[in-house]
Amino acid sequence: MKVAVFGISGYLGIELVKILSQRKDTEIVYTATSKEKRGELKNASVALLALPANESLHLVPELLLSGIKVIDLSGAYRLKNPDSYPRYYGWRHPYPELLTEAVYGLPENNRDNIRKARLIANPGCYATAINLGLLPLVRDGLISKSTKVVVKAVSGYTGAGKGAKIPKTITPYKGGRQHQHIPEIEQELEIENQLLFYPQVAPWPRGIEVLIRSKISAVTDIVSFYKAHYSREVFIRVESENITVDKVVKTNFCDILPAYKGSFATVKVAIDNLVKGGVGQAIQNLNIISGLSDNVGL
Numbered sequence: 001m002k003v004a005v006f007g008i009s010g011y012l013g014i015e016l017v018k019i020l021s022q023r024k025d026t027e028i029v030y031t032a033t034s035k036e037k038r039g040e041l042k043n044a045s046v047a048l049l050a051l052p053a054n055e056s057l058h059l060v061p062e063l064l065l066s067g068i069k070v071i072d073l074s075g076a077y078r079l080k081n082p083d084s085y086p087r088y089y090g091w092r093h094p095y096p097e098l099l100t101e102a103v104y105g106l107p108e109n110n111r112d113n114i115r116k117a118r119l120i121a122n123p124g125c126y127a128t129a130i131n132l133g134l135l136p137l138v139r140d141g142l143i144s145k146s147t148k149v150v151v152k153a154v155s156g157y158t159g160a161g162k163g164a165k166i167p168k169t170i171t172p173y174k175g176g177r178q179h180q181h182i183p184e185i186e187q188e189l190e191i192e193n194q195l196l197f198y199p200q201v202a203p204w205p206r207g208i209e210v211l212i213r214s215k216i217s218a219v220t221d222i223v224s225f226y227k228a229h230y231s232r233e234v235f236i237r238v239e240s241e242n243i244t245v246d247k248v249v250k251t252n253f254c255d256i257l258p259a260y261k262g263s264f265a266t267v268k269v270a271i272d273n274l275v276k277g278g279v280g281q282a283i284q285n286l287n288i289i290s291g292l293s294d295n296v297g298l
Helices: 013-021 053-065 085-086 096-099 107-115 124-141 182-189 222-231 275-289
Strands: 002-006 027-032 035-037 044-050 069-072 119-121 151-154 196-200 209-214 236-238 254-261 263-270
Touching: 013 027, 013 107, 013 275, 027 236, 044 196, 044 275, 053 069, 085 182, 085 236, 085 254, 107 124, 107 236, 107 275, 124 151, 124 182, 124 196, 124 209, 124 254, 124 275, 182 196, 222 236, 222 254, 263 275
Parallel strands: 002 027, 002 044, 044 069, 069 119, 151 196, 236 254
Antiparallel strands: 027 035, 151 209, 209 263, 254 263
């Protein structure tokens, strides 16, 4: 397949080129940064956008009009409700019809829709980990609509992009209901105003560790329950003992450790923010729309 990659100078763009360049079935025919463009865009059948949301916003309709499918790694097309954009992104969305069309690119929940899509909105890194941690509980109706779900997370500094300052210590930010990933998580899980999210950025480069706590209905064996839910998913590893970020860094795996005690579930999730939380998931989506197995090239 022939692909175009936009934003190759950022953390995600660098990872995209690194992984795609190793594939014999893929040719990068066009690359772009803010300063330089190389190759012929017209030769690409799929474009992968590793750009800020405000840059992807207007580029996506141009590419679609040219007949090129798009996998957008920004948040520009993740939310179905255009009224959410002024609050979480600071601008009004000019293409509400494309928000309706865009498919949220979480393969473990949307594989069939991804397969048919021409516009895929790749999930955010935190959103990927939290969605995968909560999906089994929510889909089985084990979390009441009135229950608050508390999530604490730590991410490596690459999650904030190249322009962000590297912290000296683990630093909290946007706690409560402020973070821009909250609406996409609740949209995907079909819940409303239940998530309380407390993210932190760390002085190490990559990896996300999430801890979810929620009151749930009784479950006999929560580890077996999670394993059954994800039994067909090649990149989900449900564990019964402690998981660490070290085991997932530079891989597309998502490790999940669920536990249940005294009416409460605690679910620990670990992913690499640049791979499963970014380019690995984008390539997983690329494989799906190309009729390939999820794990080709990963």
